[in-house]
Amino acid sequence: MPTLADVAALAAVSKATASRALSREELVAPETAARVRAAAEQLGFVPNRAARHLARGRTGIIALVVPTLDNSFFTPIIDGAQSRAGEADLQLTVSVHSLDSPAATGAFTRLASQVDGFIVVAPRGPDDGVRAAGSLKPAVLVDREIEGMTSVVADTATAFGFLVSRLVDDGHDRIVYVGGPAGSWQDGQRSAAVAAAASGRAELTVLGPHPSTFAAGVAIASAVRESGATAVVPYATAIGLGLMFALAAEPAGRPVTVSSERMVVESLAMRGVPAIDVDGAELGRKAADLLLARLAAGPRTPLPAERLRLPVPVRWPDLTEPLDA
């Protein structure tokens, strides 16, 4: 593993010049730069990123904080952020942390000193915990907005509103919304949008709050039946899956249209289901972009907080086969 000193020696220049030739080429004579590049090429030189960042007083690591890995909503976010960070020669470290517990603050502070910045996915919990985290290092929030912080969210509220109004157009006049976890920011957005879309046009029953689990969907099925609704809009995919499962197992009754987010199992279970199409990878990429910009700006001239909302397409297939007919 050749070092910069080796390259410099081979090119007959100093370490300083070699460094400049490779990273800030405009500072050296073209001919010298070429010579250094050739030497680096010949030796197969690859700069040591730890040393590079260390010299700049950085760690070269950014942390992606998620509440759990046990939810396939987060995986693509990680993926997107990862690829973006990689392009900027930054390591991404994934840290499982729910910021709502004050006890976790110590561990979090320790983490903070190891990284240059955060991407935080904290779907729920008090604003203060998240805000405190964001005060330690530059931070970007994903899928949640907090006053004064930079964030990128999937605009699922608009998509849910569209979904409901389309359902109403299709003749559904009794609709159930199954709420997500208590304190979820997105749930607040979605339920408001759903209520607005249904207002005055359909009877809306709101159930919940419920955790985003398969089991919750199963448990809620009978309540959905009893509501007399012909369409149900669940907060999360997992709830929708449980719901479909439980409804399908019942003796055939009134058809119920279940909508959901699109996910990996769609090809098996979600044929013909109206769905919103959240691009998790794009969320991750945008979050990384925002963070990189803030890091580049430096602590001297911090960028003003920024809120980004990504549009969420709605997929509306032919509903030729009711799911539980």
Place this chain on the structure above:
Amino acid sequence: MPTLADVAALAAVSKATASRALSREELVAPETAARVRAAAEQLGFVPNRAARHLARGRTGIIALVVPTLDNSFFTPIIDGAQSRAGEADLQLTVSVHSLDSPAATGAFTRLASQVDGFIVVAPRGPDDGVRAAGSLKPAVLVDREIEGMTSVVADTATAFGFLVSRLVDDGHDRIVYVGGPAGSWQDGQRSAAVAAAASGRAELTVLGPHPSTFAAGVAIASAVRESGATAVVPYATAIGLGLMFALAAEPAGRPVTVSSERMVVESLAMRGVPAIDVDGAELGRKAADLLLARLAAGPRTPLPAERLRLPVPVRWPDLTEPLDA
């Protein structure tokens, strides 16, 4: 962010002593160590891991190489390896790479110089590419064995053998094995075990090779029907799902028992399915353990190659409800 020098100053010792007090306590006087610890505590000192590893001529990063992220078999492996690496203060970087393309060698060599070692998940492709990768840095192979390399594999072959012999015991005398991707190491193991278990006791039809996809399962369904088999053992979960989906959609015919690996969707689609239970996280943890041991040993006295096989439990539920009856 206080540095070691700050701690040393506060404790009225040199940087050297401060360093030793915090990392190799046995080298300093107990009373001094206590003083340094107190100073570090008071300042909220957190050592900079990049600097630490740099000083030791290491990067502090290990790479986990996977062929794709688009397969939920890999996720738990990442998870397990991640947690293990974290305990040893190492960063884990996930790199998507299929080692079979010689064109990728350049990029791979570049990666190699950035990390201390590899965990390689390369389910298929020629041995040579993988071996070449392993020659650059200490490496541990996951779910594949290659002569001369350290590896940890889930012993699914034994589990598949058990599965088939149990099926035969239950009266199935015509069985289909749906082979996995061409060149897959695990497929070689599994098909051999299946053949051995069926040998002389049941008629075995082997289909394939097939990619591990839902679509492949759907496509193969009619061939499975035509084979006249009453039980089918697919190489991968995704194939099994597609198969179940396609068989269920047909007008009810002869019951067919489909087995599979257990995965996240099991609660929805895989009730009553005999399944093998691969613990991906444990694979990841063990792989990290093996790699850490090799790194600790250092390049001077390399450890001999080691092969670890993790037992794979087989889950055999009551088959009260045939899936496509």
Place this chain on the structure above:
DNA sequence: GGGCGTCATGAAACCGGTTGCACAACCGGT
């Protein structure tokens, strides 16, 4: 032709730790 601004380069300091080596204090043994 002297003064001045630009450009290219190298020496050395620096980032934040670890470690080899020298040295001093202190130990028990004879």
Place this chain on the structure above:
DNA sequence: ACCGGTTGTGCAACCGGTTTCATGACGCCC
């Protein structure tokens, strides 16, 4: 009282880069 052997500590070098600053060479202008 002298000696060899531990123990504890500090100085300085080192890891592999980046960056500040000083210096020298050059071109330009008056």
